[in-house]
Amino acid sequence: MTTTAPAPDTESAPVPDPSPYDALLLVSFGGPEKPEDVVPFLENVTRGRGIPRERLEEVGEHYFAFGGRSPINDQNRAFLDLLRADFADAGLDLPIYWGNRNWDPYLTDVLAQMTADGVTRAACFVTAAYSSYSGCRQYRENLAAARDGVPAEVGLAPQLDRFRVYFDHPGFLGPNVDAVLAALAQLPDEARDGARLVFVTHSIPTTMNDASGPPALGGGAYVAQHTSVMEAIVAEVAEQTGRTHGADLVFCSRSGPPHVPWLEPDVNDHLAALHGQGVPAVVIAPIGFVSDHMEVVYDLDTEALETARELGLPAVRAATAGTDARFVATVRDLLLERAAVERGEDVVRATTGALGPAWDRCAVDCCANPRQKLPVAGGIEEA
Ligand SMILES: CC1=C(CCC(=O)O)c2cc3nc(cc4[nH]c(cc5[nH]c(cc1n2)c(C)c5CCC(=O)O)c(CCC(=O)O)c4C)C(CCC(=O)O)=C3C
Ligand SMILES: [Fe+2]
Known part of the structure; x- marks a missing residue:
């Protein structure tokens, strides 16, 4: 902390408080980056899901048509750069990590890194805006599994909270x-x-x-x-x-x-x-x-x-939200909103549309998978 007078343009803006969080984690799907990645990626995605062989070959062809490279990782890299700049501009000093369900950088590896770096509690922004097993609960299962995968000698894996689904933001x-x-x-x-x-x-x-x-x-x-x-x-x-x-x-x-x-x-x-x-x-x-x-x-x-x-x-x-500055700033808004909630403060939640803002913590069996029940991070069980 500096003891000199704040610069004029920061005088009125309150310093954003991310506590109790000491990191932000961008959670995404992952995608192949070269032709040799395509088949192992598809195997990761479909393990145990009963997807017909013909469908996999067809989807593989979609990736090969683009040189074996999915656009998703580059989208996330661009998003991360803008997010780091957005945090810095807002005076928000918080490390940002990135991990995927299905491809490198894997959530398991990033959780080990976060643990080694001493992160104790991270807020998670998932690149899926709606509730469903695929877009919500499966990521929460992946987060729980990634925490479990951190070797004991590395340390105690951080608590992981996922933001409310933000389709309405x-x-x-x-x-x-x-x-x-x-x-x-x-x-x-x-x-x-x-x-x-x-x-x-x-x-x-x-x-x-x-x-x-x-x-x-x-x-x-x-x-x-x-x-x-x-x-x-x-x-x-x-x-x-x-x-x-x-x-x-x-x-x-x-x-x-x-x-x-x-x-x-x-x-x-x-x-x-x-x-x-x-x-x-x-x-x-x-x-x-x-x-x-x-x-x-x-x-x-x-x-x-x-x-x-x-x-x-x-x-x-029509274009997707992608790297629009308003969408990038949504992450900061969700972070500061949730941090305030966790500190027990009242918050005004930004929302548009008829449904109103979604819940912070998913209920038991939210977006349940009828086929299996696996441990999940960020549910009411952990509140
Ligand atoms: C709701 C939903 C989202 C949106 C929420 C979110 O964003 O998470 C989403 C995202 C994505 N899905 C993706 C890719 C694939 N999804 C597959 C398969 C499936 N998706 C499903 C649903 C969803 N998927 C489902 C019910 C299946 C059947 C198998 C299963 O029950 O899991 C398969 C296997 C082949 C096939 O069956 O098509 C692939 C390759 C990529 C990466 C794209 C890229 O590379 O840019 C992304 C962002
Ligand atoms: Fe859910």
């Missing part, structure tokens, strides 16, 4: 609204007014949607949260353009065996249906993805836009 919604507006502006003038907004997220098994969110809310949180984001964006676009566009929630990247029901309609089928109804143009808005993942650059930019071209349906894909 204005720092996530704002960039998505602007992206839809920018995509609308790129459509042919004569088709713009009648354009349909096609909101896309990752398909999941219908049973996974049914089990998403805390049991007390009755399930279905995955679709409910996306629907609330869609409605908030449609309302804000109407506010800014004076037009209320028709909108739908549709799904991409279906996996699993054909007899297992997954959320529908598929984006490609839906584009054909809209074209059949005489819709003059579409904006494809990937609200289910926080940045340009492989699903976005392959399943949407390569496949869905090709479907639209074949149909003769003008289509523009």
Whole structure:
């Protein structure tokens, strides 16, 4: 701490207090970086999940079409650079770590490093904005397993708290609204007014949607949260353009065996249906993805836009929140909000849309996996 007078521009801004946290951990999915990585990566992702061989070969081809390199790690590196700059600008002095579920840097390794560095309690930002087993609980299982994997001689692994799911945060919604507006502006003038907004997220098994969110809310949180984001964006676009566009929630990247029901309609089928109804143009808005993942650059930019071209349906894909400064600053806002909660202070939570802010700690069986029950980090069991 310096004893000299603070600089004029910092005089009024309170020094942000991250206590009780002594680190931030960015938690992500991970992706291959070269052709030799693709098969081992897919084996990591699908271990014990019963994904048909043909589906794996098909998804492998998506990665090979991009030189065996997923965009996700580079997105996270860019995000981390901006996050470190955001913290520094805000006077927030907190180390930031990064670990993945499925590829290097692995969560297990980063937890060992954090332990060796003396971290005692870390706040976790997961690069998934909605509740589901895949986007919420599975990461909490991965965090628990990574803590367990820290060798005793390295020390006691830090406590890990995960932020509330942030689909409703204005720092996530704002960039998505602007992206839809920018995509609308790129459509042919004569088709713009009648354009349909096609909101896309990752398909999941219908049973996974049914089990998403805390049991007390009755399930279905995955679709409910996306629907609330869609409605908030449609309302804000109407506010800014004076037009209320028709909108739908549709799904991409279906996996699993054909007899297992997954959320529908598929984006490609839906584009054909809209074209059949005489819709003059579409904006494809990937609200289910926080940045340009492989699903976005392959399943949407390569496949869905090709479907639209074949149909003769003008289509523009809207940007993801990605490295938008408002989305980067969302991490800091969630950190300071949660730190205040953990200190027992009252907080005003930033939120947009009909659902209101989500819970800090997941309930027992939140986003449960009916197939197995594994230890999880950051639940009410640990409160
Ligand atoms: C809800 C959800 C998200 C969003 C939340 C989040 O972001 O976590 C997400 C993200 C991602 N999914 C990704 C990649 C893959 N997902 C797969 C498989 C699956 N995803 C599922 C769901 C989700 N997945 C499900 C129910 C499966 C079936 C197997 C299982 O039950 O686990 C498979 C196996 C092949 C296949 O089956 O398609 C791959 C390769 C990548 C990396 C992309 C890149 O490289 O840029 C990312 C960010
Ligand atoms: Fe959950």
